[in-house]
Amino acid sequence: MFPPIHATTILAVRHRDKVVIAGDGQVSFGDTVMKRGARKVRRIFDGKVLVGFAGASADAFTLFEKFEKQLQRHNGNLRRAAVELAKDWRTDRVLRRLEALLVAADKEALLVLSGSGDVIDPDDQAIAIGSGGNYALAAARVLMRHTDLDARSIAEIAMKEAAALCIYTNDELTVEEI
Numbered sequence: 800m801f802p803p804i805h806a807t808t809i810l811a812v813r814h815r816d817k818v819v820i821a822g823d824g825q826v827s828f829g830d831t832v833m834k835r836g837a838r839k840v841r842r843i844f845d846g847k848v849l850v851g852f853a854g855a856s857a858d859a860f861t862l863f864e865k866f867e868k869q870l871q872r873h874n875g876n877l878r879r880a881a882v883e884l885a886k887d888w889r890t891d892r893v894l895r896r897l898e899a900l901l902v903a904a905d906k907e908a909l910l911v912l913s914g915s916g917d918v919i920d921p922d923d924q925a926i927a928i929g930s931g932g933n934y935a936l937a938a939a940r941v942l943m944r945h946t947d948l949d950a951r952s953i954a955e956i957a958m959k960e961a962a963a964l965c966i967y968t969n970d971e972l973t974v975e976e977i
Contacts, residue, residue: 807839808931808961808968809851811902811909812939813924814950817976818904820849821954823931823962824971826856832969840973844870847905848877849975853929854899862888862901866912877908881918889916900928906977931965951976 806827811820822839825832839859840851844867852859865887869880881903888894894914901912911919911926919926925943927936938957942948948956954974962970 807929810927810935817950819954825969858897931961931968935961
């Protein structure tokens with residue numbers, strides 16, 4: 800679905816009126832762990848929007864800034880801001896070289912954004928990116944359907960399962976909730 804991004808896992812879950820984005824803390828360079836406690840999940844737009852990234856950190860921070868400007872321009876409309884960011888990301892000579900994927904969420908929407916112009920709203924209420932994303936997503940889907948856990952617990956358990964399977968993912972989690 801997306802180009803492979805190694806060295807991270809980001810999971811977003813909407814469950815029981817809560818939205819959570821969780822990210823692991825591992826920064827890898829080839830087969831070496833460079834850092835265990837990186838923060839790949841942030842709150843932007845006065846804490847009303849959660850974002851997480853997979854890919855190059857400097858590229859992601861550039862995209863966070865651009866995304867927040869789009870949110871301000873569109874009065875916090877996440878979908879509209881995401882479409883505008885994706886258009887800029889795809890067509891701008893500098894931005895289109897950025898290597899990252901973003902997950903963004905607010906109370907109404909859960910989206911994945913890519914540099915190829917994708918803005919994807921998942922069919923179910925979970926989405927994940929990064930090398931451990933499919934592991935975390937599978938675990939989250941099962942937990943959402945077959946347990947009474949809240950969104951945060953689902954995200955934390957699913958991320959720990961991903962960390963147990965993916966060598967580019969660790970269990971030093973950053974979890975943000977709205």
